[in-house]
Amino acid sequence: MAVSEDMSSLFPIFILSVLGLFVIPWTIYRITKAVKRHSRNMHCRCSLCLRSPKYKTSLLTRIGKFSTVGNVTLVLLWMVMTMLVYYIKLKAPGIQPFEPFSILGLDPSASETEIKKAYRKLSILYHPDKNPDPEANKYFVDYISKAYQALTDPVARANFAEWGHPDGRQGMQMGIALPLFLLNIHGAAGGIILLGLVGFGILLPLIIAVVYLSRSSKYTGNFVMRQTLSSYYHFMKPSLAPSKVMDVLIKAAEFMEIPVRRSDDEPLQKLFVIVRSELNLDPKNSKQEQTKFWKQHPALIKTELLLLAHLTRQSAAVSDGLQGDFTHVLCLIPRLLEELMKISMFPRNAEGHGWLRPALGVMELSQSIFQAVPLSARKVSERAAVSGGSLEGVAPFLQLPRFTDSVVKKLGRKKIRSMQDLKELDPKERVKLLITEGGFSEQEAVDVEAVLNIMPAISLDAVCETEGEEGVQEGDIVTLRAWITLKREIGLVTAHPHAPYFPYAKDETYWLLLADVSSNNVWVSQRVTFIDENAAISQASTAIQDSLEGTGASDGEIHSAVKAAVARVKAGSRLVMVKFQAPSEGIYNLTAFCLSDTWIGCDKKLNIKFKVGKKTRTTVTMEESALLENGEHDEDANEDDVGDYDEEYESEYSEDEDDEDSNTKNAKSSKESTNKLKDVSDGSTSSGVDSDEDDR
Numbered sequence: 001m002a003v004s005e006d007m008s009s010l011f012p013i014f015i016l017s018v019l020g021l022f023v024i025p026w027t028i029y030r031i032t033k034a035v036k037r038h039s040r041n042m043h044c045r046c047s048l049c050l051r052s053p054k055y056k057t058s059l060l061t062r063i064g065k066f067s068t069v070g071n072v073t074l075v076l077l078w079m080v081m082t083m084l085v086y087y088i089k090l091k092a093p094g095i096q097p098f099e100p101f102s103i104l105g106l107d108p109s110a111s112e113t114e115i116k117k118a119y120r121k122l123s124i125l126y127h128p129d130k131n132p133d134p135e136a137n138k139y140f141v142d143y144i145s146k147a148y149q150a151l152t153d154p155v156a157r158a159n160f161a162e163w164g165h166p167d168g169r170q171g172m173q174m175g176i177a178l179p180l181f182l183l184n185i186h187g188a189a190g191g192i193i194l195l196g197l198v199g200f201g202i203l204l205p206l207i208i209a210v211v212y213l214s215r216s217s218k219y220t221g222n223f224v225m226r227q228t229l230s231s232y233y234h235f236m237k238p239s240l241a242p243s244k245v246m247d248v249l250i251k252a253a254e255f256m257e258i259p260v261r262r263s264d265d266e267p268l269q270k271l272f273v274i275v276r277s278e279l280n281l282d283p284k285n286s287k288q289e290q291t292k293f294w295k296q297h298p299a300l301i302k303t304e305l306l307l308l309a310h311l312t313r314q315s316a317a318v319s320d321g322l323q324g325d326f327t328h329v330l331c332l333i334p335r336l337l338e339e340l341m342k343i344s345m346f347p348r349n350a351e352g353h354g355w356l357r358p359a360l361g362v363m364e365l366s367q368s369i370f371q372a373v374p375l376s377a378r379k380v381s382e383r384a385a386v387s388g389g390s391l392e393g394v395a396p397f398l399q400l401p402r403f404t405d406s407v408v409k410k411l412g413r414k415k416i417r418s419m420q421d422l423k424e425l426d427p428k429e430r431v432k433l434l435i436t437e438g439g440f441s442e443q444e445a446v447d448v449e450a451v452l453n454i455m456p457a458i459s460l461d462a463v464c465e466t467e468g469e470e471g472v473q474e475g476d477i478v479t480l481r482a483w484i485t486l487k488r489e490i491g492l493v494t495a496h497p498h499a500p501y502f503p504y505a506k507d508e509t510y511w512l513l514l515a516d517v518s519s520n521n522v523w524v525s526q527r528v529t530f531i532d533e534n535a536a537i538s539q540a541s542t543a544i545q546d547s548l549e550g551t552g553a554s555d556g557e558i559h560s561a562v563k564a565a566v567a568r569v570k571a572g573s574r575l576v577m578v579k580f581q582a583p584s585e586g587i588y589n590l591t592a593f594c595l596s597d598t599w600i601g602c603d604k605k606l607n608i609k610f611k612v613g614k615k616t617r618t619t620v621t622m623e624e625s626a627l628l629e630n631g632e633h634d635e636d637a638n639e640d641d642v643g644d645y646d647e648e649y650e651s652e653y654s655e656d657e658d659d660e661d662s663n664t665k666n667a668k669s670s671k672e673s674t675n676k677l678k679d680v681s682d683g684s685t686s687s688g689v690d691s692d693e694d695d696r
Contacts, residue, residue, distance in 0.1 A: 268305055
């Protein structure tokens, strides 16, 4: 039992070790993540952004940001570990070497007479006949007697000299580091152990599995409900204006779950009056249009009015009772817009092409939401179109602090009709113009300069080619090689956009599209970010090396090309390489778009003339290339397989399609269709993206 008592005292050490196994790595991970997030937290320095709650750095705000469930749990675990260390230091028995001279209180040079004298003195104090205390008895037997024996008995002294103990070599003691009450398996400990085994070994894993499966069956990897993807696919049409994209966006199942209370009626009526001009109601049938609007699902009405309040910068008009729903709607918007973008570019024909106009509409809506600019501000008046004004309307100017329609008109008289005209001015002249013509104060003019300095200038260089072949022929695997370069006046590559009215921090995201404008087809698409430079360097190096190795280039040429690509990435460029299969013979006038999801008027496009010749050489299709890369080969593959992906997707989510389409498509299983839809949500890759995009 003594061994059990000694081992039970090691239980705190056992608990400390178990906690340290995951607390220490978890702490390192969170610190690394926080440092990385802080290093890239470069936001706009204008007074509006500095006053924005999402960028406040007051003590209370820092405490609030730190007081997350994970951080609080981590702090509590470190407190428990600290208490365990203190307890172990006080209570745990220490391992001390056996020193007979020290036990008897003698010097190593003491004579035999002095040893006997010291032993008799200690016997009077600790001998069981003299002292009835059990602890004294234990100390006398374990220490005093053995010390005297080690110094007087020849055998014991020889054992002490060789093994450090008068009894000779000491064996290792084995035990269980558990409290004593758990070692008594015949009492209540048996039930406790049984409950622990059942609870932690069976019930807990079962509960975790049930929760995970129920959530994974309802949500995709991007935390968007599968029902939302189904609705988006059903309502998406080949040609959608941004205002119509808004109608599709609010159909998300997440918005349908927002509660609608009776107390919301009056605040929503007030919001309706404020944002009515943005609803595109027919003025000739105003009453009928309003009646039709209020007959919609209450959750859709609520969501649309809250979004329009944000777009018109009327968040102050949102009542306190609606503030929680208002922030919840805006919190869901970024990932819903991303899924809507993927749905718009999902392959819709045998060639695997998506729709261009809905994609452009989604990007316009995304820019307007993050900049809090109404969609009506993007309309171009006839006078502006004739005079060569901005094709974006006044929307680009409204991104800048204190800019209004009247300020834009005043600047227009000075021949500043586009954002580019304003950027090209000398900074001193621009500040002077804003003060004299726009009525800005000096601080407000400085704020405008801060936003213009952080606004990106995008350049796009793209080419379509076949690796190792001259020209492009039918069926060739074509590579779109595009360099996207981003520059700012302040010299940064990564930065948060100026979006003071959006309540959450947002990283810039760009979409590269290769499209045929005349046919409304998106041939290829790629999501691009400028956050993770290391990932972009790795991706660019690998892509350049693989492409040059296929052409038979020498090691020196490959090394030089990779070195140049790395330098280009560090200078603010990102390489995008996407493969697609060449269509039938002909000349195609394609357009490469680089679209920003946060900035208005920064988009870039490049015309690419794409000539496809008649097939004269043996080519490998995209499907065959993928099979060969995986070490497989299917001799029965045919060209009809190109459209299978689209057919599987539409079999579940296109019940209302035209009869002609339904008669020509084969029905696929619901399980396969669901898996394809999940791939749409999870399969879009990004160039230079940090896989922690979550934290949000």
